[in-house]
Amino acid sequence: MLEIRIHGRGGQGNVVAAYLLAAAAFEVNRYGQAFPNFGAERRGAPVVAFVRLADQPIRRRCQVRSPAFLIVQDEALLHVPGVLDGLQAGGGVLVNSNHSSEQLNAQMQTNNLIGLPATPLAQQILGRPVPNTALLAAFLALTDMLPQEALSKALSHRFKGAVLERNLQLINVAASQVPAGQWKTTETVAEAE
């Protein structure tokens, strides 16, 4: 079982990102579970959502304390206490940032951050600064956890028409902007394969 934590700000589609990732798992006959850690909901406030992916039904419902990966939708959150807590050794952090991965790692004195300029990409292709789907596509490209088609299908259940088309375009572009398979491990790939 793989556990992922998504950090963002209210209005960035944090919960939707978690739901899409878990929903994508079912498209390839794996299991997913996603839930938010709600607080007093308001735009701009730091929010957290949790995702689990597995080859068997997922029974536990506790929060994810030691995620294998983090997705951070706003790089300023890297400096908020608790955001990087519990990340497993060797775990990766995908960050929505206009800085390069090298710059981010130098700044944070780490080597496990990967940056993606998801907001400008979304602004350019969707016409709205919503970074969540671009980050998911990049995350799947990095981990090989699920095929991109699974995300496309999950998107097609949630969106229609032009919004869907632009999102499909966006995830194609985003997936190509990160080193494919860099975070791939035996655990990220389905046992069935």
Added chain:
Amino acid sequence: MLQALEGSQAIARTVALCRPQVVSAYPITPQTHIVENISKLVADGQFNCEFISVESEFSAASVALGAAMAGSRAYTASASQGILLMAEVLYNIAGMRVPLVMTCANRAISAPLSIWNDQQDSMAVRDAGWIQLYCADNQEAVDTTIQAYRIAERTELPVMVCMDGFTLTHTLEGIDVPEQQQVDDFLPPYHFQRALDPRNPTSIGTLLSPDFYPEARHSHHQALLNAAAEIIAADQDWGAVCGRSYGGLLKVIGAADAEIAIICLGSVLGTLEAALSEMQPQRPVKLIHLRTFRPFPAEALRQVCAGLSDVIVLERAIAPGSGGIVGLEVVAALSQLDRVPRVHNCAAGLGGRDIPMEILPQLLSMIDDEDRSFRIIDVDVSKLPIEDR
């Protein structure tokens, strides 16, 4: 077929499959997405019912009551303060023996204000005379909602389907929403024998003098006790349709030879199950999911607890000034056994505090504790004023 659905969305679709003619709701906090999704289904023409937005939870329950008394299949949902505001009507619904189904998306009660999950709300109305069924996961909530209509209509008692707020209602997971035909076959159109009819006027819920009041209470109590058979039958019969059943009154998981059992209600079961298979405690442990809290399944509980050395009751609510709520009823039920297990009673996860996997060893450690008084097991003592430690 498994679909990736948020719990609230799955319940909304399931309610639509049950074809209530009237749904009433007060659509703001602490309401969940359940009625929001129902209103969308109605607006999109996918669910034909009269959706009535009312001005309070008191009215939501009152409208459901009136609709059911007029012969409709009716539904409403609420949580937390909403349940408290409904309380007077909930007692009336039960006392008038109105077949009605509602979902309680379990949440904490203020003050202090909390929007998060525990089971204080449904426990606050445990004696309103409703059947109360607690669901361990969203699939069980879907299946139990369908079963609830049959139970309500056959027993002429209202059924409260309790599912943990957020932990279930806001969790997306794989859920099989049954086919319309399956539900139609299980729930044929309902004819309420005592429906109000202007051509044949009757009065219900009227003043009852001391000459008859105790008899009315006795009959209501007896009806709830008798409902156990219908709860078991509904679970079995629906299981035959969809292949899933939940143990009827209660479900036992884990080692048959265990001398230790943990009793819980609701979604914490899944975390305990995962902890049990991952941590493999030295002494075998079984889990008892108390799916049915009203009627209290005392006899079924005695059967699965006979021969046990220790029973740990994990609550998601408390009776301030007393302690456990479920624990007391477990003690009362088990006191009739020849060899009474030691009962250890605690609460956890109040007001949405996360219940981690480590809850399992923490619960099991209570067995060796000489002090068997009730406690909230996950209190952080350092946060308490000195005098409360």
